[in-house]
Amino acid sequence: MLAGRHILLIVGGGIAAFKSLDLLRRLRDQGAHVTPVLTKAGAEFVTPLSLSALAGSKVYQDLFDLTDEAEMGHIELSRAADLVVVAPATADLVAKMAGGLANDLASTLLLATDKRVLIVPAMNVRMWNHPATQRNLATLNGDGVLVTGPDEGVMACGEFGPGRMAEVPQIIAAIGAALSDGPLKGKHILVTSGPTHEPIDPVRYIANRSSGAQGTAIARALAGLGAEVTFITGPADVPPPDGVHVVHVQTAADMLAAVQAAKPAAAAVFAAAVADWRVANAGQSKIKKTATGLPHLEFAENTDILATVSQMGAGRPALVVGFAAETDDVIAHATAKRLRKGCDWIVANDVSPATGIMGGSENAVTLITDQGAESWPRMTKDAVAAQLAQRIAQAIT
Numbered sequence: 001m002l003a004g005r006h007i008l009l010i011v012g013g014g015i016a017a018f019k020s021l022d023l024l025r026r027l028r029d030q031g032a033h034v035t036p037v038l039t040k041a042g043a044e045f046v047t048p049l050s051l052s053a054l055a056g057s058k059v060y061q062d063l064f065d066l067t068d069e070a071e072m073g074h075i076e077l078s079r080a081a082d083l084v085v086v087a088p089a090t091a092d093l094v095a096k097m098a099g100g101l102a103n104d105l106a107s108t109l110l111l112a113t114d115k116r117v118l119i120v121p122a123m124n125v126r127m128w129n130h131p132a133t134q135r136n137l138a139t140l141n142g143d144g145v146l147v148t149g150p151d152e153g154v155m156a157c158g159e160f161g162p163g164r165m166a167e168v169p170q171i172i173a174a175i176g177a178a179l180s181d182g183p184l185k186g187k188h189i190l191v192t193s194g195p196t197h198e199p200i201d202p203v204r205y206i207a208n209r210s211s212g213a214q215g216t217a218i219a220r221a222l223a224g225l226g227a228e229v230t231f232i233t234g235p236a237d238v239p240p241p242d243g244v245h246v247v248h249v250q251t252a253a254d255m256l257a258a259v260q261a262a263k264p265a266a267a268a269v270f271a272a273a274v275a276d277w278r279v280a281n282a283g284q285s286k287i288k289k290t291a292t293g294l295p296h297l298e299f300a301e302n303t304d305i306l307a308t309v310s311q312m313g314a315g316r317p318a319l320v321v322g323f324a325a326e327t328d329d330v331i332a333h334a335t336a337k338r339l340r341k342g343c344d345w346i347v348a349n350d351v352s353p354a355t356g357i358m359g360g361s362e363n364a365v366t367l368i369t370d371q372g373a374e375s376w377p378r379m380t381k382d383a384v385a386a387q388l389a390q391r392i393a394q395a396i397t
């Protein structure tokens with residue numbers, strides 16, 4: 001998948017820069033052409049000589065280098081590659097990208113490029129968790145920048161938490177997904193996943209049971225076929241897949257807003273377990289136990305995301321796929337749901353506790369279309385996702 005592809009690899013000034021040497025070597029092993037760009041701080045951690053020897057190419061470092069401008073101007077450099085990868089993406093580079101700064105070669109290339117950008121953040125856990133960094137990442141997410149990692153673990157600085165740069169195989173997988181030439185190349189597909197959390201007060205919430213495993217597998221499979229996936233996820237147990245554009249949400253209202261903002265899309269797969277109701281009189285501060293009795297919660301119905309998108313008329317995705325998690329009369333309920341909501345397909349499954357499907361690694365689904373109900377054998381959630389992604393590709397290409 002990577003053979004013959006051109007990658008512009010920007011190496012920032014982080015302690016994890018040494019991993020970029022291994023990344024570069026493995027990309028070359030797979031036949032990719034890599035042009036390295038090293039920031040001034042990056043050169044404190046790895047030498048230009050190591051990068052250029054491993055890349056078999058010149059290393060670009062300076063915005064105001066007349067020789068470089070004569071050979072290949074910075075605008076051309078930003079566009080000659082198929083993909084721009086920033087690894088490690090420092091807090092500083094993330095901030096520059098979010099702010100649209102262009103005061104050195106790396107940030108100018110990132111602002112001038114017309115290609116997809118994948119960032120691989122690596123930084124101290126406090127830098128990662130800082131509201132400024134999280135704000136900047138949300139901005140980059142909104143700009144369609146792909147993100148892989150960071151991992152959680154012991155860091156070079158001795159602290160523990162998220163911030164460690166993703167391992168090289170994970171980065172290669174994300175690059176592969178971003179460069180995929182599959183049948184869904186150029187198609188934008190929305191996938192929702194995980195539960196929503198509807199607050200009762202600032203510390204309590206109501207939710208559905210959902211690990212997010214099936215939605216995550218579907219997003220990964222669609223990206224593997226070349227789709228540009230916007231993955232809108234509630235607070236799920238499993239981490240989002242690599243190589244997709246991730247939007248994190250909490251409530252059903254947030255999820256609907258994220259779906260609306262992410263349109264247009266060629267297809268939409270609604271695998272999230274969205275709460276049907278929210279608490280209308282949610283407390284602004286923690287509801288206290290009192291001697292006067294139990295709190296009275298009033299419920300309001302959430303807007304039905306599947307029905308809203310299925311019935312939206314202009315701008316409706318060509319294919320809308322809903323999920324029906326049922327505990328009895330699965331096919332009858334799901335068939336009725338398809339007609340009631342107006343979606344094209346329903347993927348129905350029996351989630352009664354005895355099946356072990358909820359939170360497990362396998363699923364047994366029935367695909368309900370206007371042609372009828374088609375029951376698939378029990379298989380892993382990854383296999384269900386792969387089969388569904390193939391069917392989606394057949395339907396919309």
Ligand SMILES: Cc1cc2nc3c(=O)[nH]c(=O)nc-3n(C[C@H](O)[C@H](O)[C@H](O)COP(=O)(O)O)c2cc1C
Nearest residue numbers: 012013014015016039041042090091092093122123
């Ligand atoms: C020893 C050392 C390690 C550092 N590690 C990181 C790091 O892992 N992540 C990060 O975001 N910044 C790190 N920094 C800070 C960056 O090097 C600094 O913000 C620099 O301006 C980044 O420049 P650049 O984004 O142009 O590469 C480190 C600094 C030092 C001195």
